[in-house]
Amino acid sequence: MNILIVGRGGREHVLAWKVSESPRAHRVYVAPGNDGMAKVATLVDIKEDQHQAIVNFVKSNQIDLVIVGPEAPLMDGLVDALEDKGIRVFGPNQSAAIIEGSKQYAKQLMKDYHIPTAEAQVFEDVEQAKAYVMEKGAPIVIKADGLAAGKGVTVAETKEEAFAAIEYMLDDQQFGKAGERIVIEEFLEGEEFSLMAFVHGDTVYPMVLSQDHKRAFDDDFGPNTGGMGAYSPVPQISKRIFHQALHHILKPTARALVKEGRSFSGILYAGLIATEEGPKVIEFNARFGDPEAQVVLPRLESDLVEVIMNVLHEEPVDLVWSDEAVVGVVLASKGYPGEYEKFKPIHGLENVSEEALVFHAGTVCKKDQWLTNGGRVLLVASKEQRLEDAIKQAYDQVSKISTEHLFYRKDIASKAVRYYH
Structure with missing residues (x-):
């Protein structure tokens, strides 16, 4: 098979590395990739938002499978553009990717389908948002509604910090359109962890757990980042919590998206927290986490290409994981x-x-x-x-x-x- 991976970061590097190990992979391409990937894939000088150029490349190079790595092209409808041309692609379409693209939508979905998450309200007005913070107190969490490269979240320890974050997003428009609307939610106590799964419709194949470190500096100080490191397994999260997360969160979410006419195909990522009431959702992503993919995929002993093809063809999937x-x-x-x-x-x-x-x-x-x-x-x-x-x-x-x-x-x-x- 000839395989094209779309993206340029660490997540796409580990994908290219893992895909290149597959006996089913003949040629592996990455668009645009980065120079560090050149040992495992052929770099293609096409950017993620150049949908027509990607379609043309796929056709002229007889690509059998496209894997879309980052969130922006998913939200921009790259999967739809490929599927419209009959091209086999792994990743959710624009309609399903909204679970990451709009935190407001994700919150409403969880509320409608009784999926456990933090209590939250949505605001576009600075003064109303501040009034809500005054009512609820701190610590409290302020999130840009749209995509902000993992940086659109402030865990405010004080009301003053919360006010500053509200002004930063709504008044200063530091995240552009992504921050025109904000979600303010309750602060949840507990151990955070990430559970990713291969999903096709209402079929869910969970991966092993991982945990990333969002804050920039040691001991969880400093601003939120896209992630400063990760590890897997996560021994402090019990099998019981894992099964609760799978059966009360991931599977119901996949079923809910089908019912909503937004059937999901690709990687569903749940950022979770183990509270005293059980696991709750902090966020959903519509793709592999970065840096979580870099510690989870090295533990996968199954052939990643075979797994993806079986998921897409609705055939049984057997995920085998290293104990390391x-x-x-x-x-x-x-x-x-x-x-x-x-x-x-x-x-x-x-x-x-x-x-x-x-x-x-x-x-x-x-x-x-x-x-x-x-x-x-x-x-x-x-x-x-x-x-x-x-x-x-x-x-x-x-x-x-x-x-x-x-x-x-x-x-x-x-x-x-x-x-x-």
Whole structure:
């Protein structure tokens, strides 16, 4: 099979790596990809929003399967454009991707179908939003309604922080159209975790659990990011909670989308929190999480291409997972998630062990020199029998890379060790 992956980040790198391992994969392409993926795929100079160019490439290169990685092309209807031409594609259409594209829609869906989540209200007016915060108190969570690259969430510890976030989104329009409407929801106490699943209609095949680290700095300080690292498994989340999440959240959500005429096909990601009342939804995404994909897919022993094809053809899927632990640490440009400089040299990549998993997100190679080209630059992961060994190995490899222009968290997965046997 000839396979095209659409996207350019770390999630797409791990997808290309995993797909390239499949005996069913003949040629693997990534559009536009990044230079770090060149070992496992052929890069195609077409951007994610160039739908017609993607369709033309698929036809002229006899592509058998397209996998759409990021959320923006899903929300922009790339899947619809491909399906209209009879092209086999893995990812939800525009109508189903709204579960990520509008937090207001996702909240209403959960309310209508009794899917457990935080109490919330939607606002477009600054003063009404502030009045609601005054009524509810802090801590409280402020979210941009639309896509904001993982940065549109503020967990406000005080009313003043909440007011600042409201003004930042509604008055200053820092997230553009994505922040013209905001969702304010109750703060939930508990352990967060991510559960992703292969979904086709009302059929759901869950993956193993992972947990990412959203805040920029150690001990969960600093602003929210797209994710500063992740690990899998998540030993502090019991099998009972996993099954509750599957049967009370993921499966009912897939059925609800079918009933709503928005049947979902692709990866449904549930960002969850284990509360005293059971797991509740923090957010839904319509694609693999990033960086969660980089620690979950290395544990998948099944052939990813075969899994996707069987999901699409409604044939039985057998997911086999390694018992090993994977820990991934993100190296980000100094200043991220705020302003940062690009094209700064990255030294030491050649010293990283062949056994380590290095996934490129924001890099470019010019004249044999690796340079930064984004906020999140690299993810370095290690796979070991024991979680503590995976942590040690990941950080040993990270230490070989110069961090003059980069920073990383030093506590990825550390709190999980005491639960791990």
